[in-house]
Every structure is written in structure tokens, then in C-alpha cells.
Amino acid sequence: MKTLGIDIGGTNIKYGVVENNIIIYNILTKSEVAKGKQFLIGKIVSIIENCKKNYNIKSIGIGIAGLVDYQRGFVFESPNLPEWKGVNLKNELKIVNLPVSIDNDANCFGLGEYLLRKDKKIKNLIGITLGTGIGGSLILDGKIYRGSNGFAGEIGHIKVEPDGRKCNCGQNGCLEAYSSGSAIEKKSKEIFNEKIEIRTLYKMALKGNRKVIEIFKEAFEKLGIVCAGIIDLLNPDIIVFGGGISNMKDFLLIPIRKSIQMNCYNKLFENVKIEVSKFGIDSAIVGAAYLNSKYNRFYN
Numbered sequence: 001m002k003t004l005g006i007d008i009g010g011t012n013i014k015y016g017v018v019e020n021n022i023i024i025y026n027i028l029t030k031s032e033v034a035k036g037k038q039f040l041i042g043k044i045v046s047i048i049e050n051c052k053k054n055y056n057i058k059s060i061g062i063g064i065a066g067l068v069d070y071q072r073g074f075v076f077e078s079p080n081l082p083e084w085k086g087v088n089l090k091n092e093l094k095i096v097n098l099p100v101s102i103d104n105d106a107n108c109f110g111l112g113e114y115l116l117r118k119d120k121k122i123k124n125l126i127g128i129t130l131g132t133g134i135g136g137s138l139i140l141d142g143k144i145y146r147g148s149n150g151f152a153g154e155i156g157h158i159k160v161e162p163d164g165r166k167c168n169c170g171q172n173g174c175l176e177a178y179s180s181g182s183a184i185e186k187k188s189k190e191i192f193n194e195k196i197e198i199r200t201l202y203k204m205a206l207k208g209n210r211k212v213i214e215i216f217k218e219a220f221e222k223l224g225i226v227c228a229g230i231i232d233l234l235n236p237d238i239i240v241f242g243g244g245i246s247n248m249k250d251f252l253l254i255p256i257r258k259s260i261q262m263n264c265y266n267k268l269f270e271n272v273k274i275e276v277s278k279f280g281i282d283s284a285i286v287g288a289a290y291l292n293s294k295y296n297r298f299y300n
């Protein structure tokens, strides 16, 4: 059975037709958020219509950053899409006449990682997306853990400093204010007197710039403290990182592993894998495409 998975970000829309968790066709296109909410919804509709025409798709799953009510397909707010406050996307997409599910993008990422790994030994997987913000998903006993109101996994808003830096959520001291791409860029301004893009910072680190390596180290040590807490609480098989920042591989993994080891209960650290996703954007697409699958044991 073919399904369509769509990942809507602030810059790009990535989508793919998926069969048996294999992407058979995929495209990346600009979200053009500045053109407004209705324009973007129209774009999503035309993507779906096009895929319907060319492939016999049976359902659609959409991942979107922010607070999403999975049951209703309702987007409360999305940090990447400022106009999207209280949008019932599921209703807006009734026009396509196929089952549509909408979920938080980090949940799609975690679910996709779980499916693509095909490792029967993995039951509990924590997916963390590191980009402009930080998202999290908890796949526990092979299922997305949603919590009482459907918002579980907001790892980016776990506090790492009392009265610390201001976070986009309105509170102070959240992890996202220290370890996200935007937080690292802000920190670069303090050190270099100008805001340097994360990609440039990465290139500087590769050339051995000690100041940049120190910025990364400090950011990812904080992330390690939160991961250690998650490991102590949930005893997962694996924590896997995705999103743009995870491309930094060792600049991320070395400080984070060290920090987790220092802060985690020893026995739990011995058993957990800490990895960067091998699948790039595929995980989010495969996870989204699976949301509505006939074989979906996560929701049925």
C-alpha cells in the first residue's frame, strides 16, 4: 500500500510516496511561508493532488513543528509558521478526500527512525531533532508515547539553568536556549561580535577554531545533561539525533557522550546507544507516511 508522507518546515516542504517503509518518490520544495497561511495550505493540497494522480496513494501523514493535537489534526502553534495559531489542518485538507493524519514533526522523525532501523532488539527509542529549535519523541515499547494531552516529548523546554537565558516559549533557562541552532548562533555573537550562521561555524570548527569548538562543547554538554536525565528516567535502548545540527557528527557526539556518561547512572549508560541518524530527511517522511497506514499498530 502506498502512502504519502509530508514534512512541513519553515523553509522547505519535503515529501515522499512510501511503500513498505521505502521511499519510491520524493521531492523537496520551498515552503514560501511569507506568502501566508492559505498559500501554504493550497500548496499542500496541490502536492497531494499531484501524488494522487501519479501514484495510487491511500492515505496521507503530515509532520509539522510545534504543538499539534494528533487526534483532531489541529495545530495549536508552530514556531516555524508564525501565522499558524489554531489551524485545523485536517479540516482544511478534507478537500483531498483521503484519510489525513497530522503529527508533531519530531514524532514523525522518531517513528521513522524506529521503522527504518529494522532492529527488533530496539523497543525504546528517543528521537531528538536539533535544528533552529529542539524537538523530541519518545517511542516506548514500540509506540509513540503522547502523554495525557498529546504533548509529551518537549525536550527543548526542559530547564538546564535556573533563571537562565530567555527561551522562545516565554520561560527562562530552557535547553533550547542553549543547544539549538539559533542559540548557538546567538552565542557566536557574544564571542565574535557578529552573529555567524551555524553552517559557517561548523566550517570554522572543522578548521580547528578553538573558540567555535568551545561554543559547541558548551551547548552539547547541556544537551547531554538532559539526555542523561531521560536515560535515568526511561532506560531507552537508543537516543538518536536528527535535524541539521546532527550533521556535525563528532562535534556533537563527543561532548554529548562525555556529558551523558558524567551525569547518568552508570549501569544505564552502559546499555544505551547514542547515535546520529543515518537516514537524513527520510525518517521524517517515512514516519509521517506511516501515521495513517493500514498496518499502523501505533494508533489502531
Ligand SMILES: [Zn+2]
Pocket (backbone or CB within 6 Å): 156, 157, 167, 168, 169, 170, 171, 174, 176
Ligand atoms: Zn522554552
